[in-house]
Amino acid sequence: MSLSAAKVRSDADLLAEVERLRAEVAELRARAEAAEAAADHDVLTPTLNRRGFVEALNRAMAYCRRHRTPACLLYLDLDGFKSVNDVLGHAAGDAALVRVAELLVANLRESDAVGRLGGDEFGLLMLNAGLDEGREKARRLSEALAAEDFRWEGHPAVLGGSFGVRAFAAQQDPEVWLAEADAAMWVRKRGR
Numbered sequence: 706m707s708l709s710a711a712k713v714r715s716d717a718d719l720l721a722e723v724e725r726l727r728a729e730v731a732e733l734r735a736r737a738e739a740a741e742a743a744a745d746h747d748v749l750t751p752t753l754n755r756r757g758f759v760e761a762l763n764r765a766m767a768y769c770r771r772h773r774t775p776a777c778l779l780y781l782d783l784d785g786f787k788s789v790n791d792v793l794g795h796a797a798g799d800a801a802l803v804r805v806a807e808l809l810v811a812n813l814r815e816s817d818a819v820g821r822l823g824g825d826e827f828g829l830l831m832l833n834a835g836l837d838e839g840r841e842k843a844r845r846l847s848e849a850l851a852a853e854d855f856r857w858e859g860h861p862a863v864l865g866g867s868f869g870v871r872a873f874a875a876q877q878d879p880e881v882w883l884a885e886a887d888a889a890m891w892v893r894k895r896g897r
Contacts, residue, residue, distance in 0.1 A: 747821040749799055750806035758820025758828050762879035765818075765830055769873050776832050776873040777839030780886035781809070781846070782894065783825040783866045789857075797857035804855055805864055812846055828883065836872040843868035867894040 745757025753761060762778070769776050783805065790798035802825065809819045809827060818830040829846075831839060846868065853864045869890025876882040 747806075750803050750821050751810055752806045752827065753818060753820035755820060755822050758818060758822065758830070759879045759883075761818040761820070761830055762828075762882060765832055766873065766876065766879060766882070768832070770875065774833060775835040776830065777834045777836060777842075778871050778873070778882055778886045779829040779831070779839055779843050779846075780822075780869040780871075780883065780890045781827040781829065781866045782890050783864065784894070785863065785865070786825040789862045793857045793860055793862060797860075797862065800857060801855055801862060801864060804853065805850065805866075808849055808853060809846065812842075812849060822883070826887075828886070836870065839870040839872065843870050867891075869893060 745753055745760065747754045752758075765776050768774060786798070786801070789801050802821070806819065806821060806827070809829060813819060813829060813831070816832050818828075820828045820830075822828050829842070831842060834842070847866065850864050850866055855862050855864050867890050869886045869888065869892070871882060871886040871889055873882070876885070
């Protein structure tokens, strides 16, 4: 083999290796992006998880402070959900959580955010909405949940919940805002 033929083959091998490495880097980037997205999304429902929702709250709070824009936080705790798990089983409970999450997502704007905060609790962030809009949305969602005909293997289960509504009032910490909305939810739940 001549020296020039060996050089051509070496160059071709080098180019092939560069292309292989580029493809590997592209795949690793895609996997990293998928892992990052998964880290912020609930494993069961089509919502953000608590981590992702708190991050959405952080971004919204910064936006609201900068642009003096209203926002409203709704905190939902499902009423009597333990009985769904106890009577119909955990698979039914999981299916009910998915159904509730789908209903919440379907009834909010794309600019809003829904997160499963844990167990049977959800947070809903509404941008460009004040307290009145938040209360109206909570009322409509309560009606939609009550009207939902959820059945598991032919057995009905009532899906309902209590909402706490708290407007953005320049809170500095998203956990404080969540705690305020949670407290408002407990006031409603106890008042029933």
